[in-house]
Amino acid sequence: MSETVVVVVPDADVLASAVAARLVTAIIEAQAVRGRADVVLTGGRVAAKVLRAVKDLPATAAIDWSRVDLWWGDERFLAAGDPDRNETQAREALLDALPLHAARVHAMPPSDGPDGDDAAAAAARYGDELAASLPTFDVLMLGVGEDGHVASLFPGHPDATADGTVTAVHDSPKPPPTRISLTFSAIRSAAEVWLVAAGPDKADSVGAALRGDTGLPAARATGTRKTVWLLDTAAAAKR
Numbered sequence: 001m002s003e004t005v006v007v008v009v010p011d012a013d014v015l016a017s018a019v020a021a022r023l024v025t026a027i028i029e030a031q032a033v034r035g036r037a038d039v040v041l042t043g044g045r046v047a048a049k050v051l052r053a054v055k056d057l058p059a060t061a062a063i064d065w066s067r068v069d070l071w072w073g074d075e076r077f078l079a080a081g082d083p084d085r086n087e088t089q090a091r092e093a094l095l096d097a098l099p100l101h102a103a104r105v106h107a108m109p110p111s112d113g114p115d116g117d118d119a120a121a122a123a124a125r126y127g128d129e130l131a132a133s134l135p136t137f138d139v140l141m142l143g144v145g146e147d148g149h150v151a152s153l154f155p156g157h158p159d160a161t162a163d164g165t166v167t168a169v170h171d172s173p174k175p176p177p178t179r180i181s182l183t184f185s186a187i188r189s190a191a192e193v194w195l196v197a198a199g200p201d202k203a204d205s206v207g208a209a210l211r212g213d214t215g216l217p218a219a220r221a222t223g224t225r226k227t228v229w230l231l232d233t234a235a236a237a238k239r
């Protein structure tokens, strides 16, 4: 039976270091138990803070980065290296400083990649990559939007109900308009889903999702073993 845990810490800086410590521990443990770790990264402001905090943690030295696979929950469908790509931000915040195995960094395709600007084909390509690896996601991190979106699954948006594991998202209410996202089915396959949110702008959606408003994608993102809400006091204010 999956459990839900809500952790509240004072502010966004403490949140970033608390999530970083938790992530490093989870990776070390996954490597001890099954020899590898599969982590799904998210985009957004708090995610970048978390990754910068991972870089500063002494315990990070205990991770064998050649046995870590990194995946993404969603991507803004932009050209490679675009500063707004979640991949670019993660690379700058942490990944470029790590001895990662390049083949184990599973970025979602860019809009100037093998499928050009065909987001549906790029999403299918990422789905094929997942199907070839069949990863067990140890930790899948998600930011939470002001509107309650997670990954690029927006409330009431038709692409949020897509089948399969990966979907193209067109006409996103948040720029850029074209995105790629894991589906709920892929998100819910993770052992642990961590929803990370900081700041007063997130309080309404966090509160509603925690009260079970299933119209909000954030309320439907759960892990098979555990769902962990990691919040600062401002984001937790209306729960």
Ligand SMILES: O=C1O[C@H](COP(=O)(O)O)[C@@H](O)[C@H](O)[C@H]1O
Binding pocket: 042, 043, 044, 045, 046, 047, 074, 075, 076, 086, 142, 143, 144, 145, 146, 150, 151, 152, 174
């Ligand atoms: O565009 C996105 O936004 C959400 C939330 O970002 P935040 O800056 O408000 O924390 C993020 O979770 C998602 O990955 C990203 O593509």
